[in-house]
Amino acid sequence: xxxxxxxxxxxxxxxxxxxxxxxxxxxxxxxxxxxxxxxxxxxxxxxxxxxxxxxxxxxxxxxxxxxxxxxxxxxxxxxxxxxxxxxxxxxxxxxxxxxxxxxxxxxxxxxxxxxxxxxxxxxxxxxxxxxxxxxxxxxxxxxxxxxxxxxxxxxxxxxxxxxxxxxxxxxxxxxxxxxxxxxxxxxxxxxxxxxxxxxxxxxxxxxxxxxxxxxxxxxxxxxxxxxxxxxxxxxxxxxxxxxxxxxxxxxxxxxxxxxxxxxxxxxxxxxxxxxxxxxxxxxxxxxxxxxxxxxxxxxxxxxxxxxxxxxxxxxxxxxxxxxxxxxxxxxxxxxxxxxxxxxxxxxxxxx
Amino acid sequence: xxxxxxxxxxxxxxxxxxxxxxxxxxxxxxxxxxxxxxxxxxxxxxxxxxxxxxxxxxxxxxxxxxxxxxxxxxxxxxxxxxxxxxxxxxxxxxxxxxxxxxxxxxxxxxxxxxxxxxxxxxxxxxxxxxxxxxxxxxxxxxxxxxxxxxxxxxxxxxxxxxxxxxxxxxxxxxxxxxxxxxxxxxxxxxxxxxxxxxxxxxxxxxxxxxxxxxxxxxxxxxxxxxxxxxxxxxxxxxxxxxxxxxxxxxxxxxxxxxxxxxxxxxxxxxxxxxxxxxxxxxxxxxxxxxxxxxxxxxxxxxxxxxxxxxxxxxxxxxxxxxxxxxxxxxxxxxxxxxxxxxxxx
Numbered sequence: 001x002x003x004x005x006x007x008x009x010x011x012x013x014x015x016x017x018x019x020x021x022x023x024x025x026x027x028x029x030x031x032x033x034x035x036x037x038x039x040x041x042x043x044x045x046x047x048x049x050x051x052x053x054x055x056x057x058x059x060x061x062x063x064x065x066x067x068x069x070x071x072x073x074x075x076x077x078x079x080x081x082x083x084x085x086x087x088x089x090x091x092x093x094x095x096x097x098x099x100x101x102x103x104x105x106x107x108x109x110x111x112x113x114x115x116x117x118x119x120x121x122x123x124x125x126x127x128x129x130x131x132x133x134x135x136x137x138x139x140x141x142x143x144x145x146x147x148x149x150x151x152x153x154x155x156x157x158x159x160x161x162x163x164x165x166x167x168x169x170x171x172x173x174x175x176x177x178x179x180x181x182x183x184x185x186x187x188x189x190x191x192x193x194x195x196x197x198x199x200x201x202x203x204x205x206x207x208x209x210x211x212x213x214x215x216x217x218x219x220x221x222x223x224x225x226x227x228x229x230x231x232x233x234x235x236x237x238x239x240x241x242x243x244x245x246x247x248x249x250x251x252x253x254x255x256x257x258x259x260x261x262x263x264x265x266x267x268x269x270x271x272x273x274x275x276x277x278x279x280x281x282x283x284x285x286x287x288x289x290x291x292x293x294x295x296x297x298x299x300x301x302x303x304x305x306x307x308x309x310x311x312x313x314x315x316x317x318x319x320x321x322x323x324x325x326x327x328x329x330x331x332x333x334x335x336x337x338x339x340x341x342x343x344x345x346x347x348x349x350x351x
Numbered sequence: 352x353x354x355x356x357x358x359x360x361x362x363x364x365x366x367x368x369x370x371x372x373x374x375x376x377x378x379x380x381x382x383x384x385x386x387x388x389x390x391x392x393x394x395x396x397x398x399x400x401x402x403x404x405x406x407x408x409x410x411x412x413x414x415x416x417x418x419x420x421x422x423x424x425x426x427x428x429x430x431x432x433x434x435x436x437x438x439x440x441x442x443x444x445x446x447x448x449x450x451x452x453x454x455x456x457x458x459x460x461x462x463x464x465x466x467x468x469x470x471x472x473x474x475x476x477x478x479x480x481x482x483x484x485x486x487x488x489x490x491x492x493x494x495x496x497x498x499x500x501x502x503x504x505x506x507x508x509x510x511x512x513x514x515x516x517x518x519x520x521x522x523x524x525x526x527x528x529x530x531x532x533x534x535x536x537x538x539x540x541x542x543x544x545x546x547x548x549x550x551x552x553x554x555x556x557x558x559x560x561x562x563x564x565x566x567x568x569x570x571x572x573x574x575x576x577x578x579x580x581x582x583x584x585x586x587x588x589x590x591x592x593x594x595x596x597x598x599x600x601x602x603x604x605x606x607x608x609x610x611x612x613x614x615x616x617x618x619x620x621x622x623x624x625x626x627x628x629x630x631x632x633x634x635x636x637x638x639x640x641x642x643x644x645x646x647x648x649x650x651x652x653x654x655x656x657x658x659x660x661x662x663x664x665x666x667x668x669x670x671x672x673x674x675x676x677x678x679x680x681x682x683x684x685x686x687x688x689x690x691x692x693x694x695x696x
Binding site for chain 2: 100104111113116130
């Protein structure tokens with residue numbers, strides 16, 4: 001697979017192109033490789049869903065593409081946005097992009113607004129930072145219009161954050177992220193902290209935003225229902241890597257990666273009669289399993305899986321998948337397709 | 352919504368009503384302390400060799416021959432009418448001492464508070480932002496040292512450096528003698544700084560300010576250590592809050608994130624502590640005034656204590672207590688104004 005952005009084919013309507021992004025945190029035990037060689041593109045006006053278990057690196061990836069990581073995090077790779085690489089960009093330039101070009105919608109809306117500042121002050125501060133040429137009245141108009149589009153009436157403009165419910169605060173946060181009409185927005189589990197009715201509202205708002213402003217959204221969630229409802233394409237993440245990426249309907253209808261299949265089988269719905277779960281736990285990101293990271297939990301694991309990391313291949317359904325079940329066959333060593341004998345390996349390791 | 356307009360007045364009324372039991376308890380404690388303290392104020396004021404008749408007469412005039420309950424009633428009655436008592440060792444009333452010496456102490460305390468706030472908040476936010484750097488270590492050390500070092504020792508070091516060695520500043524007193532005489536003649540408020548401004552005496556104002564620097568700084572340093580540590584911890588805590596990351600995600604400049612979001616929010620608990628520091632300021636003032644020969648109420652308190660002038664000591668302590676209560680009231684109101692959430696809880 002290509003790692004240099006120049007060689008990779010990029011569609012002309014691509015807004016953001018992530019290439020071989022690696023993010024790791026230094027800890028006392030060693031480096032936590034939260035994101036380990038992730039590549040994907042997001043097109044204009046598209047919602048790309050990013051799904052995976054807790055701790056698989058979803059949120060780190062979402063913050064990483066915006067350059068919003070804590071100082072302790074190290075980043076390598078490329079995040080190409082409108083011809084510029086956000087990795088290694090100066091703080092100043094990055095800051096000027098956040099707001100007018102790049103937005104972030106958070107998981108917990110209750111704590112994301114400064115309790116001592118009125119809602120109006122949050123908006124005026126943001127607008128003044130990025131568009132100082134606007135008059136105060138223009139800024140006010142713009143903020144109130146954006147809030148209105150999210151269903152917050154103008155009479156509440158000067159209220160304090162604690163005077164709003166969780167759902168309203170999330171709509172305020174979305175308005176705040178969108179007031180400058182950014183081209184790309186990361187929505188990090190925007191509905192996790194809200195009840196289902198509010199969740200539906202928020203998802204409708206995000207769909208409207210995408211339609212009206214052609215905004216590209218990276219929607220991070222662990223809820224497959226939300227992906228099915230709100231996303232064109234989906235990326236399934238496992239242990240810091242993307243296991244499978246493709247058209248959301250195609251992936252759900254015919255999952256190419258065993259992990260995706262197991263994840264879909266674990267979904268609880270009204271017709272669920274017994275609970276399905278994936279045995280084992282998500283791997284330790286400090287010392288991840290060799291080869292394919294999913295092999296210790298994979299029902300279809302072959303002897304090649306712990307030996308070599310599977311390259312990304314594109315299936316006939318146009319899904320990008322990293323799994324030896326889909327080849328390339330010429331890279332599998334002789335006998336590599338035999339089922340993996342776990343017990344034997346366990347004993348051998350202990351011996 | 353209507354909620355926000357209705358709650359602040361209600362909060363203020365509740366807070367004001369709480370002052371009544373607070374003051375009552377304070378005054379009772381002061382009263383009891385003065386009665387259980389050993390020694391007889393009348394004997395003390397008359398030198399211990401007066402004839403019994405004179406002692407009895409004095410005792411009667413001061414009301415010490417009444418029952419303890421009646422004395423308690425008189426004490427409260429007097430305070431209610433603004434009469435805190437008259438000195439047994441001189442002819443001055445407590446009110447008069449508070450008006451004159453108290454004005455000097457107020458000047459010193461305000462100057463000290465300004466020094467403490469500027470240094471404490473400035474250093475605190477700086478080392479909170481740059482935590483665990485050499486700057487942080489230095490700032491924390493500075494905070495501990497200034498808080499731990501005795502006031503009189505710091506005062507004497509300052510006098511050695513700025514007065515004896517550098518000859519930059521006057522060593523002691525509230526003003527030069529001539530200025531002193533002039534300003535006492537111009538007594539509008541008894542606060543020299545204000546009087547100098549009212550009478551347009553700019554040379555006098557300058558002289559008073561120059562005299563204020565060393566005592567103000569000495570007392571201010573004592574208080575600023577607390578602020579440094581508190582502001583630092585609060586800034587570090589606030590910088591971890593979700594809304595800080597949210598502000599950064601909107602591209603708000605870092606200096607604005609630190610000052611507008613983190614620092615301002617970190618100040619809420621600091622405002623409360625400013626109130627508590629008023630007490631430290633008053634006790635520190637007693638030492639500072641002695642070191643710099645500052646004609647304030649702290650020095651007066653020591654003088655009257657030495658004279659066993661119980662009425663005066665009781666009066667001054669009462670005034671101190673009332674000051675602390677008033678400051679804490681003001682602080683609570685200010686906190687409610689800064690933080691909208693306080694009004695509801």
